[in-house]
Amino acid sequence: MLAVIAGGGLVNGLALDGLPMWRQVVFVGLAVAAYLHGRYLGVARGWPVLVGVAAPAVGLMAVDLVEWAGAVACLGVFVGLPWGAGRFRRQQALLIVELRRAQELVAERARLRERARIAADVHDSLGHELALIALRAGGLELAPDLSEENRRAAGELRESAVVATDRLRRTVGLLRETTVVPVGEGVAELVARAVDAGMVVRLEGDVGGLPELVDRAVHRVVQEGLTNAARHAPGSEVGVTVSRRAGEVEVRVVNALVGGLRSGASGGVRPAGPAAGGGLRPPSPSSHGGTTEDGGTRAEELAGSGLVGLRERVELLGGVFRAGVDGDEFVVCARVPVRGERR
Structure with a gap:
């Protein structure tokens, strides 16, 4: 040339x-x-x-x-x-x-971070149960009226539980994050903290007695929805709805893109009722935000990598996650099955 x-x-x-x-x-x-x-x-x-x-x-x-x-x-x-x-x-x-490679790396890192969070959750919940098994087996081993054969079996059970706990700790213990969700914090407490920070939040519904992993997933959906609303629509009212149905729990976080939801002069939790519009609308697949039940939606790319990891968490629990624009609102919606309940 x-x-x-x-x-x-x-x-x-x-x-x-x-x-x-x-x-x-x-x-x-x-x-x-x-x-x-x-x-x-x-x-x-x-x-x-x-x-x-x-x-x-x-x-x-x-x-x-x-x-x-x-x-x-x-x-x-x-x-x-x-x-x-x-x-x-x-x-x-x-x-x-x-740039495309960088976007793929960001999405992959978000998935890895979410998997690390889930691993830490498994470590906390399963490790606790294994510790209880070891404790009860140890108590059974000391029972005075237990035969020698059953005492030996109880000792083996205790040792197996201890070994399983140690293996679990070695496997996922290093994945534990330095910043975790405050112990015992529910959705109401999370919303209260957002209100204290100056957000206007309307809360509807309450969930209790959920399995720990499902409860943490619901908490993360609300947390991510509030974070995106504070980042991309500051000053807009945010609607949070948590509803318990047969066999599943559904959580929705809605915020106005321009001014579709009422904004208040100061932060506060507004009780939902008929005046609130009859609840939150689900995201429409035909809306221009691009909401689908498949992975990698355009809305998730626009809102940030947090939604990518959130989708990973919900789908690993067998749930369905959607995020996108519905009219003049941005909607984050997740349905997570509650095992042990009949649909």
């Missing part, structure tokens, strides 16, 4: 007054070759070769300063500018590829 550019410059430097069309053709060829070089071949490491081959063209015109200056200007216009344009397009394409 450099040889073509240099050869064109050499031909252009010849005194071909009898063939005026030559130079016009050469100019077009120079521009195309320079653009292709900058677009596809990257940084040129053969520019010394180009200069060496094109030097005779400059020498041929050195006798006339005006022609020499005009030739240099033409080379700048028909070689330098096209090469710069091609180089710009190459850098733009490389940048797009890097």
Whole structure:
């Protein structure tokens, strides 16, 4: 490619007054070759070769300063500018590829962080149950009226529970986060903390007696919804609805994109009722936010990586997660099954 550019410059430097069309053709060829070089071949490491081959063209015109200056200007216009344009397009394409890779890395890191949180939850809940098993087996082992065979079996059960606890701790203990959800904090306490921070939140429903992992998932959905509302729609009223149905719990967090929900002058929890509009609407698959029940929705990409990890958590529990724009509202909705209850 450099040889073509240099050869064109050499031909252009010849005194071909009898063939005026030559130079016009050469100019077009120079521009195309320079653009292709900058677009596809990257940084040129053969520019010394180009200069060496094109030097005779400059020498041929050195006798006339005006022609020499005009030739240099033409080379700048028909070689330098096209090469710069091609180089710009190459850098733009490389940048797009890097941005896509960065987005994939962010999503993957969010999934890994959420899996780490779930592993810590499993460690806390299952480790606690294993510790209780070991404690009860130890008490049974000390019972005075127990036969020697049953006492030995109780001791083996206690040792197995201790070993299982140690293995669980070694497997997922290192994944524990330094910042965890406050012990015993429910959705009401979470909303109260958001209100204390100045948000306007309308809370409806209450959930009690949920399994620990499901309760933590509900807490995370509300937490992420409040975080996104505070970040992307500050000052707007946020509606939080938690409803318990047969076999599942549903949680929705809704905030106005522009002003669809009422905003208050100061933070406060507003009780929901008929005046609240009859509850929160589910996100519509046809709305322009792009809500689907598949992974990787456009809304999640716009709202941040937290929704990606949240979807991972809900789906690992067998639930359904949706997030997106519904009319003039942004809706985060999750349905998580409660095992042991009949649907």
